Amino acid sequence: MQPSTLHANRKTVLRLSQTLLAALLLSLSLACTNLWSSNRDANSNSRNSRSPSQPAHTAMNSNFASSLPQGFHIPDQSDAVGRRLLAEYGAMFVARGGAQAPPTVIFADDAEVSRWQSSVRTTREDMGGMTMELQAPAMAALMQARNEAQAAGLKITPRGSDAARRSYTDTISLWLSRVEPGLQHWTNAGQLSQQDADRIKRLSPRDQVSEILQLESRGLFFNRDFTRSILSSVAAPGASQHLSMLAFDVTENDNPSVRKILAHHGWFQTVISDTPHFTYLGVSEDQLPSLGLKKVTNGGRTFWVPDVE
Template structure:
């Protein structure tokens, strides 16, 4: 009897784990525990950060816009990074290549070669990453860039290219299945970038998803053009993201996962983990590890 019960428990737990992973290998968040740490609401902390930088929330992000609201919800942790030592974005979504280039020109940028890839990050972020990598190597581990140089710095055209790499295959997929007509696909392809993003999010509300495996939002697969954390040179995609010890080492050096369902993606916040709840972030835990996301109510 005891063996039967034990076997049932093991099967149930394993089944729950399988259900937590989608076809891309990314985690789904359903019944996992949230951090119970005392915290503040994301928007309050964001307002204070913007005020310190001399910015107004209305100029920073139009929260009447559905795309902007999603960017804050899904990628907003970066806006609460250490604003004393890092250059943070002046807007939640960059509108063009020119605006991204002007922003990146203001940064103190460091370059480093890791393996075959040369990556670029803001200097503080790079120093912390290299320190974390040294600690990992000492422990018999490693921290290396996923997909080469693209693991770190990106420009606006990179975000547009990655968006298109999901957008056009999804159009064809749903057209073949009859969820979209040829006329729908042509109309969506001809839209401006902003209008295209809005249209995709509306379709996804009806279950027509544009991620790589067509099972979830495109924003869990790639950022909207102009919205990627990589544009701020404060994001790094690591090959070793599944290793808990590597994640702990990165966290000690100010690097945290902040975009749920993007498991390899780490964001340099430059603060101690214990201080994150007071900055407006909350912790999500799953079988695949932890994510610090905006505490939005």
């Protein structure tokens, strides 16, 4: 072979090798880019699909959705707190029997609560020297239950002066009664910095909700004994069923006969672990599944909660 031919062949091989190497590097670069993009999207989806303290509910029972009031604002997937509160307290939104449910999961402020409460027909009754106020159909059913209990030698009495209607300010006071001791407890335990505790204290009660639920996702709970979620003890500000005037806290809640009488008149337990709390749903128990509620047994009691997953 002539030297010139050999030299030309070497140049051809070199160019071919360079081309193949460039193609290989380009393929590797594209593969890495796609992998990074996939991981980024997966992480983004994971963040968007989780609530501050538990997985966000992505599916809703069709019966529950169709039973919500017309114009009701269902929290979207980006509103993890709203969806958590709907799961915790949402049974009241499908109340029947003439009850009127609020149009939103959480009221924004005192003015919004006052406007809505003033638009609903209510009834007041004296119970043991305490004035109780509820929506008129709920109060009528409660008085019937009280009469039935009395005929059976039982009592159904309010568990305190705030057992029925509450104001937005009431819900803030109850919320802070758990938040402030909880922040102090976890700071003393070395689980929360004083700087973070002070920052959370400076937030509005409404803005504190997501922060507290984030802490609870780490196991820093805010109920009275710091072993369970704050939502098992008090409602988030603006989210209490008592604002709807469809809730009543019963002193004699431990008595199964009392619970049976209340259920006979449309009053059911709907907030798991809040044992004195009853909600007026205005239907018989066998109708509750058709409204998208599911039965949960806890501590020997039956609770009816939204069937969301």
